[in-house]
Amino acid sequence: MTQNVHIRLASQRIDNTIVGTSEVPRLYTPGEIITCRSGFMRGHGTYMEEDALTASVAGVVEQVNKLISVRPIKNRYNGEIGDVVVGRITEVQQKRWKVDTNSRLDSVLLLSSVNLPGGELRRRGTEDEQMMRKYLQEGDLISAEVQKIYDDGSLSLYTRSLKYGKLCQGVLVKVFPSLVKRRKTHFHNLPCGASMILGNNGFIWICPTVSEDEENGLGGFTENLLEVVPRTDREVIARLRNCILALANCKMMLCDTSILYAFEESQKYEVLELLRPEPMLDVCVLTQQRLYMQEDE
């Protein structure tokens, strides 16, 4: 078995920034004064210091009417109600699970807000509480929706419909949360033969496509770890993963179209080759072009 190892000098690293059409926005640094005029409201990422609105994080200024906030260049996931997230169970507590969703604080998944196997309508009882670890245990991956935001900023999750729930066989890719585009739907059955959940929190789940009628019976809690996923499917999943990483590397927004374009453009490379910087950049440039073309249309 041979292995390819690529090691290169720092000076030989390629610049993976793709020049966009828009100008580079003005970046503010913490402590920098944004405005001294009154009549503005301070939003997230700002504070008032002697009547001057000051940035508290490094990032770009955003203004909505009279509200000024600074969006940080790099941050953890800030949840919004209705977001689709992928997360990992970190703790099983009384009537609730703790879930790592890439936010500052672990999110909460209440026992009363999950669909449990065997019926839509849950009977209240202690039985469920004792069985909690049977349903979801530490390390399990789940998909869920953000139901509400607590005062401290932590999220309450729920699995409103049967399409949410435990995730079983597949690949998890982690990217910056801000790279995931907010769309109406975040569940995608890609035509290339795999399904994808683009979590708003930057966790992306890729798995083999399950036919719809099979899915309906699951309720999101069955495991099929024994089932062997065919090699072709696995190759598709691996390629998708590498494409997503390539796009994320070049700081391109992730949505079903961009990923699909990247997937198509990457066909000239082996899956393995996509891990090298040059093909990555190449795929991204081609994807960018296609996206522009689509926009022009």
Place this chain on the structure above:
Amino acid sequence: MSLIKQEEDLLGLWQEETKEDETKQTGKISLQNLEVDIDADVAEVVPKEDIIPVLKITESAPLKRQTQLQWAEELDISCPVTDFEKKVPTMAKTWSFELDTFQKKAILKLEEHANVLVAAHTSAGKTVVAEYAIALSKRHMTRSIYTSPIKALSNQKYRDFRETFGDVGLITGDFQVNQTAQCLIMTTEILRSMLYCGSEVIRDLEYVVFDEVHYLNDSERGHVWEEVLILLPDHVSIVMLSATIPNTLDFANWVGATKKKKVYVVSTLKRPVPLQHYLYTGSKTGLFLIVEEAGKFIESGYDLAHTVKQTQKKQKAKYGSKEGKAHLTPKQEATIWTVFVAQLRKEDKLPAVAFTLSRHRCDQNARNLTTVDLTTGSEKSFIHRFFNKSIQNLKEPDRALPQVVALQDLLMRGIGVHHSGILPILKEIVEMLFQEGLVKLLFATETFAMGVNMPARTVLFDSIKKFDGCDVRTLLPAEYIQMAGRAGRRGLDKTGTVIIMCKVDVPGMKELENMMLGKPMSLESKFRLTYSMILNLFRVEMISVEGMMSHSFKEFRHLSQQKKYEKELETVKEKMKEISSNTQQQGLHWKSLSDFYDMAAEYLQLWSEFRKEFLAEPKYVKELTPGRMLLISHKEHINKLGILLSLETIKKDRAFRVLVLCNDEKTRTVDYGDEIQLSVASSDKEKSEEQYKPDPLWYKMLGLANKKKIFVPDEVGGHTILTVTTDDIIDIVKNKVSVDTNLVIQDWEKRQISRFRDDPPGQTCSQAVQRLTEFTKNVSSGTVPLEFVGPAKDIHLKNFDVLQKLNDLEQKLNDCTSMNIANFEQLFKEVFRCKQLEQKREDLLYKKSPRSLSLYPEFKERVCVLQELGYIDKNNSVQLKGRVACEMGNHELMITEMVLHCVLADKQPAEIAALLSCLVFQQKRKTEPVLTETLKKGVRQIEEIAKNVECMERKYGIESGHDKLNSGLVEVVYEWAQGKPFCEIMQLTDDVQEGIIVRCIQQLNETLCDVKNAAHRIGDPALKQKMQEASDAIKRDIVFVASLYTSEDNPKPSL
């Protein structure tokens, strides 16, 4: 004495009574005349003996009313449940009395976990069904939610249910208790917001009870019920309680279809206590019965009352008092009431509720009765004790408020007042004393009729006219029934008495009869789109706005027709496949022919749209006189010259009778427009579709194709008279024929009668035909040029464009060579058929899509507004502003704009509260409030924002539904938030009553909390802090004193 016990007793008493009723009944006409035949069935089915053989039920005549729809079924409550104990061996809840049939039937369905709609008369015992649902969920260890339209009702139910079930919670806008209880009572708005945000409360929900579900008809809030019914998960069982409504089954069918689960309808046939309606004309004459128990209008009673009133008037006129006065002086009013009350007391008709449909009159009437005292000594002392205990939570100065003192005085004498201007706590005291029978005479407005079981022996109507915001009108049947229904206490009174006071005049008989016996209003959808609904649905994947719209009761017909459209689409697609496989081979001219079709279709479309307008031009009208030659194309008569005989009007359209030539004797059938064609088409539609149905469009297109060729008959003499419309007239020829056109018509019509069929045409007629034939031949041979009357010179500019377009198209059509193809007609037939099918498919696809929903345009408009204001981006993803707006319970756009335009952030808490009252307060005020400079500036800013929003809406064509901003209470709220006591702020307003102010401030608090959450969301802690302070400042004293129903140390009244 506990109230619920009393209610049970009442139920029990009534039970025995009905049993008697049922056996006694022998085909008596029921109160509700629409259910006459059903009652007759009761008499047949229920034999005198107590044992009822099950088999006999089948013998009963089938109900004439429709009782079953796809998703709804009406249960026949005329046959009793005989095996109830067997079916439900252990009931989840038991009552001390035997249940009525309708209750048993409903409970059986509840046990089956089905949806139930109970439409029963007032005080028939609907609550039993609701209680059973709650008991069931308790047994199943699941949750149940009870919703009611009014907060006061929720409070009362909370007390009742807490006594029955123990574990009960209450959630209203400003009061929450025990939110994790198994049974939750809330307003429908709260349930809606829970559904939108997917609260965990919904997760283990099994039963939802909607009380007074006919509130769906409310124009302001009705849409909330509809939204909730759509949003509820399918596994939840829905229990709906409603007053009797005519279209129960339709409504149930909609609910069933939406939830994909059958809804069982149970309705009672009559009131448990029948009503007698009287007119009162004066103390000397007494009462006149006009509607008796069985619901029959007694004309003689009315006539008597009318004459008595007339003589009274005359007498008065004799004594010199002014005649025809519409209003009485307060003194006169006082006398009338004092005398009347004394009479009622003598006749043992108390307790009574006097519905007085204005707050002002309520107060005045009560005040007038200074001399009346209706209570005994022991009652007085009890009332005194109860009243003082109830107001002990109030501050000292609040206890001395004029309204409190005045009402205490009234209550001591057994008189109560109940309307929205009364302080909430006093209203509750009045309600509780009334339920105990200590308030003998209650002056109330319509809101009292919405309350729970609070019946009286007698209901009085001070007037049957009501001011509904824009107009003074007679009460609607539904309103009258709701109010009159308060009369008659089950078990205590044999009949309920309803008395209408005729102080000045007796109302018209028709008016009365219609109001008393008219049908209550049908449930109608009040569904509407709100910004908050759109935003809430955009942010989650659960259901789309389009889905919401298509599931609404409004669009139910649309939804139910989807299947039909789908089927039709399927057949159309199949046929298209068939045709395309056949025609592919001969596709040589396909392209040019289909191009021709498209052009011709466009041309004809434009033509028919504007032809009428063109021919209405004065110039043409002048030319269109009998005798004029026309070039027409009508059905199979293509491009024929004809003589205009007469002008007619059919269904507001102009029509022309035209003499034309024809070949075949067969076409000499009468052809009055489309009548014959249509009747044939409809009778064997299937067949003609199978073969090939001649379409008017087909002939029109053929006519266009052969434009230059004018029809020439093969033989002389064939003719007929057609009735054509404006768009059949291709052009007006310059020539005129002078014949007696009337004679021609008469002659032809005579020959249409079979007897004269073989007669030869008369002289005038054949002369006309002769002329026409000659002209036609000359024109076609080219010896005589065909000249048309040119268009008028002063055609409107708008029409000019159309004309231009028509000309262009005509030119193109003329250039088209496809009609020169040999065998054109046959080839074109194929193309025509294909194109028609395509057209139909497009049509069906449109009907199937959400675009055909009636609210779809408005939805698009609202989305545009939201996009332009930055609430959502172009992909309809919700942005920061949208998320802020989602926090708002009402006025979502206004408040969000106010927050983000920094109107609130730079103000003090008290000022913020005062300014926000602009959005909550509704009443008109006579005097301008005195405001500080900052407040004035704030009001201006708010007005500006309102104007901006309105402009934006108008830009996209939305009619602004916002209430006008009302700064009437700004000053009052400001002073209140500054900490002034209630009695002092009352002096700032002379025309706004205490209850109104309290309610406004309570609502304001909800808005303040919304803004507080919004401030947290946008990351401005300073504003959040201010909102908290503002909320704390207004939440004090009498305005936020705990409800007597919900407070733990509930001072229950008991003698």
